[in-house]
Amino acid sequence: MNRIQALAPEVINQIAAGEIIERPASVLKELVENALDAGGTDLTVSVQDGGLRSLRLVDNGMGMSAEDARLAVRRHTTSKLRGIDDLQALRSFGFRGEALASIASVSKLTLCTKRPDDEVGTRLRMVGDDIVAEEQVGLAGGTDLLVEDLFHNVPARRKFLKTPGAEYAKLHETLVRLALPAAETSFRLIKDGKQVLHLPATSSFVARICKAFPQLLPEHLLEVSEQREEASLYGFLSGPDYSRSMARQVMFYVNGRLISDRRLGYAVQEAYRTLLLVGRHPFCVLFLNLPPDRVDVNVHPQKSEVRFLHPEQVFSLVLHTVRAALSGLGKPATASIELPSSAGLPPLPCFEPTSPRRGAGTWLPATPREPLLVQASLFDVPSPPSLPMQPELGEESGDYAETGRYYRDLVYLGQFRRTYLVCERNEELVLVDQHAAYERLNFEWLAAAYRNGRGASQDLLFPERVELGRELGADYDRLATALGRLGFVLEPFSSTSVVVRSVPEILARGDVAGLVEDAFAELTSLGDELSLGRALDNLLATMACHQSVRADQPLAEEDVRRLFRDLDTISNAHHCPHGRPIHQSLPLPELERLFKRR
Ligand SMILES: Nc1ncnc2c1ncn2[C@@H]1O[C@H](COP(=O)(O)OP(=O)(O)OP(=O)(O)O)[C@@H](O)[C@H]1O
Ligand SMILES: [Mg+2]
Incomplete structure (x- = not known):
């Protein structure tokens, strides 16, 4: 007997279906895309047991003739593609002509469809790859597809499905994602008989x-x-x-x-x-x-x-x-x-x-x-010139164009625990975290200095040797150039170490070796085009933090005023480089509620 045998057509179809239909959410995706391709503007999805028992989509699209309906459920049949060149000008979601056939081969599928101008519609009932019943039905123009008992004939796949709750969550998420761009189409989701989501058609x-x-x-x-x-x-x-x-x-x-x-x-x-x-x-x-x-x-x-x-x-x-x-x-x-x-x-x-x-x-x-502004940050590593879509870094990056007026409207009232600046603004009580504020300010200034290649530098009295613990390799030049723009002057010392001769002014008393080491380690470990940006960003954040006015430090009123003025000149003035908020506010009505005045 031959060891090699041709697979039965239904097995071929089930294997092929497995690539497309993984879980109820994949059925939903195919059906929604078909309905949108058919010009549907009103889609209703009903699911039972997370789509495992049944999943149905009714649309008001262009429908199909009886003949087309019979073809639609066959593999490799489509109205959306004629030749391979059409792929170069595709304007539909579907083109492979296999979604409905795939769904049919792993479920029990019922297709009802009618073109708006036809008198009657067509109802096909399929089990596996076979049409087991066909009849004429009355229905409004559009298509109604019911998918029952998904994977009833593929126990291996059914085993991998999650609980109905988890499958439902995935369905919901998929529907929302598909519906987002189709704002002018109405979507309804009915879960076990109850409408749980309605996204009405909107032009917004x-x-x-x-x-x-x-x-x-x-x-x-x-x-x-x-x-x-x-x-x-x-x-x-x-x-x-x-x-x-x-x-x-x-x-x-x-x-x-x-x-x-x-x-x-x-x-x-x-x-x-x-x-x-x-x-x-x-x-x-x-x-x-x-x-x-x-x-x-x-x-x-x-x-x-x-x-x-x-x-x-x-x-x-x-x-x-x-x-x-x-x-x-x-x-x-x-x-x-x-x-x-x-x-x-x-x-x-x-x-x-x-x-x-x-x-x-x-x-x-x-x-x-x-x-x-294409702003800043150090992570704007110059990219290879072969990327024509790279934006140019503008001249403006150096001068601090006014970007907001949030802070200048703050009336400073005093300092709390030498850490928070208490202010009022319109009808709000505002607290500013002084350390976070200085951190952001320094970060942006350092970034600007870097972009302009003007980081102020100070020579070290005793040049410091930094052992990097690994071969400097090809990354060394990029690192040295980037750090040079911040005010570092480095020279290779051995194949694994450098000598630091000058440092950015603000770092004169900082942990020079630690910073250089970290920057180099990050650069070489990430090893992709953004790694230098990341390394420099972290470096900047560390430098900014190091240089910043700390929490628990008294501030004179004029320092606070200068801080607020400066904050209004930078971008990203509302969060520190680590993403923490710089200010929080308590609106008057909320304050009054706290005091039971409302
Ligand atoms: N809701 C629908 N309304 C009208 N026609 C439909 C609908 N769903 C499917 N069809 C028709 O059935 C055909 C087959 O659908 P199927 O989803 O299997 O393939 P496709 O959409 O062409 O390609 P793909 O496999 O990439 O989705 C479609 O080309 C379309 O003509
Ligand atoms: Mg399709």
């Missing part, structure tokens, strides 16, 4: 976001919008006042398609560095639009990953746009929930490149953000 993107993420307030959000060559980026971010312990609210869409991309996640993380505490993550939804021939969507059966023709440009676009938006951050203004009408929503499912609308959102922070 912010309204959709805030409805989908009830913990977010419009004033938490910053708009970003940037265009470089043929790529454009549009989206919303939270400021440093909002963070989560998981990165689940960091979402990327490429030409309207939800994708996961670790590098882009990393870019966002980098952009928030020094603004959020370690381990915290922002809300961030970014829509990247690229000409379809610059991105390959056909690299993953679930279509959840894409390949960029120029990944480094995309990375740079995300990193610098997010960072620029954050660096212009002021206190959020009062937020109106509607998008300015001129902003409009990018069309779906594929976002057309929009013209740059820098600072378009009138409901965004009061601080003027025009032009957006």
Whole structure:
């Protein structure tokens, strides 16, 4: 007997289905994408037992003829692609022609569908790969897909499913993510007979976001919008006042398609560095639009990953746009929930490149953000010239353009425990953490000095030898140049050690060896393009901290006034480089409530 045998068609289909349909949330994704591709504007999802018992999606899209319905559930049948070249101009979510067939082969599927102008609709019932019943039915125009007993015939896969509660949570999250860009489509989620979510159709993107993420307030959000060559980026971010312990609210869409991309996640993380505490993550939804021939969507059966023709440009676009938006951050203004009408929503499912609308959102922070400075920080390591989308660092980085007027409006009342500056501002009692304030100020000044290559330097009376414990190697030059801009003068001493001749003025009494060692260790251990930036950032934060006025230190009134004036001239004036808030306020009504006056 032959050892090798051809697999039975249903086994082939089940194996293929396994790549696409992993759990109820993957069924939901495929069905929602089909409904959006079909032009549906009103989608209702009903689930029982976390989608394990049943998952149903009713849409009001274009429906199908009886003939098309029969084809739709077959493998490799699609209305969205004719030839492979069409992939270069794809404007739909689907194109592989296998989602419905895959779902059918691992569940019991019932498809009811009718085109709006047809008299009657079609109902197909499938078990595995077979259509077991077909009949005509009356229904409104659209499609109604019911998926029951998922993986009833694949016990191995069923075993890996989580509890209905956990599967439901994933379904909910998936629906919200899919619904975010489709603001003009209404989504309902019914869980075990009860409506648990309704995202009504809206022309306001912010309204959709805030409805989908009830913990977010419009004033938490910053708009970003940037265009470089043929790529454009549009989206919303939270400021440093909002963070989560998981990165689940960091979402990327490429030409309207939800994708996961670790590098882009990393870019966002980098952009928030020094603004959020370690381990915290922002809300961030970014829509990247690229000409379809610059991105390959056909690299993953679930279509959840894409390949960029120029990944480094995309990375740079995300990193610098997010960072620029954050660096212009002021206190959020009062937020109106509607998008300015001129902003409009990018069309779906594929976002057309929009013209740059820098600072378009009138409901965004009061601080003027025009032009957006690509700010600073040391982490702006010069990138290889082959990256045309790198922003230029502006001349302006050195002079401290006024960026806000939060602090100058504070009336200083006194110091509490020689640590907190007690102030009033309008109808609020405000406490400023003096150490955090000086830390941020010094950090920004050091960063500016670095950018200008003007860190004031002081020669050491006794040059200090620093043993780095490993080969200096190729990284040495980059490290020495970067540290040189801060005011360090280093020379190689042996293959594993350097001599430090001069140090930044402010560090004259600091732990020079420790800092150089740390910077070098970080640089070599991370070993990627951002590592120098990270090393320098940490170095700066340490230097800033070292140099700062400490807690438990008396301050003269004029020092406080100068501090407030200086704080108003820098970016990121509301959080210290470690992400801790610099000030907290207690509004008068809350104070009155405390005293039972209200
Ligand atoms: N809700 C729907 N309304 C109208 N037509 C639909 C709907 N769902 C599926 N179809 C039709 O059935 C076809 C097959 O759907 P299926 O999801 O299997 O493949 P696809 O969307 O073309 O590609 P992919 O496998 O990448 O999702 C689609 O091309 C579309 O013509
Ligand atoms: Mg599809």
